[in-house]
Amino acid sequence: MGIIIFILGLIFGSFANVVIYRLPKGKSIVSPGSQCPSCGKNILWYDNIPLLSYILLRGRCRFCKASISYRYFVVELITGLLFLALYLKFGLTIDLSIYALFILCLLIMGFIDIDTYLISDIIVLPGIAIGFILSVIFPQMHYEMTRVGSLWYSFTGIMIGAGILIFLAMVGKLLFRKEAMGGGDIKLLAMIGAFLGWKCVFITIFFASLLGTVISLTLIGLKKKKMEDYVPFGPYLGLGAVVSLFYKGMTFLGFFIN
Numbered sequence: 001m002g003i004i005i006f007i008l009g010l011i012f013g014s015f016a017n018v019v020i021y022r023l024p025k026g027k028s029i030v031s032p033g034s035q036c037p038s039c040g041k042n043i044l045w046y047d048n049i050p051l052l053s054y055i056l057l058r059g060r061c062r063f064c065k066a067s068i069s070y071r072y073f074v075v076e077l078i079t080g081l082l083f084l085a086l087y088l089k090f091g092l093t094i095d096l097s098i099y100a101l102f103i104l105c106l107l108i109m110g111f112i113d114i115d116t117y118l119i120s121d122i123i124v125l126p127g128i129a130i131g132f133i134l135s136v137i138f139p140q141m142h143y144e145m146t147r148v149g150s151l152w153y154s155f156t157g158i159m160i161g162a163g164i165l166i167f168l169a170m171v172g173k174l175l176f177r178k179e180a181m182g183g184g185d186i187k188l189l190a191m192i193g194a195f196l197g198w199k200c201v202f203i204t205i206f207f208a209s210l211l212g213t214v215i216s217l218t219l220i221g222l223k224k225k226k227m228e229d230y231v232p233f234g235p236y237l238g239l240g241a242v243v244s245l246f247y248k249g250m251t252f253l254g255f256f257i258n
């Protein structure tokens, strides 16, 4: 079963790659089929198998030999592994499919943020509503017995998620006299709160700040980034949310995370 879930993750990862590439360009995500960005030739179905095709073609287009970004491979692998990890945590449950959808949205938004410094409203706004509605329908997502309990938990997640970043944005504006936090980040943390509840919002911020600092300093140390470069916070919020998701049903600093 784990292998099937992993393969399913690879397929969804392949779809995520299409969305990451096409959504910012305003192209349809369903048609036409995939084409090589270099020579425009259609990619054959057997050259479009997640992970395998990239390895067999050695990361190059079959026709024009232009190199294909290794990121396609990475996104597929990450999605496969995260789906597998979700299965190991939640088993074959409705929670597995809900959080798989959630992680897929985070991945897509994170990579679009890296490329364009924008968080896509088309995903994040429905995401807030969907997270809230699913919380009401499936209270066990939040280890709650009643729908009222999970409704409240998700609602406070949205409010606290957005509230903290609005507060930080205002403080940042006062202190540095420039935009420190984008509106997209505010909506993204509201969506994370809708799916995971307010306790995970705090864990998300904790890990997002920690990983953001460590990774940024490493990139500066490796001279891949400069001190004054803009750092999109969305991918780190996504990373933090994934970490906090796996704290669900466990204790963090002595608190039970439901």
Ligand SMILES: [Zn+2]
Pocket (backbone or CB within 6 Å): 036, 037, 038, 039, 040, 041, 061, 062, 063, 064, 065, 066
């Ligand atoms: Zn080509």
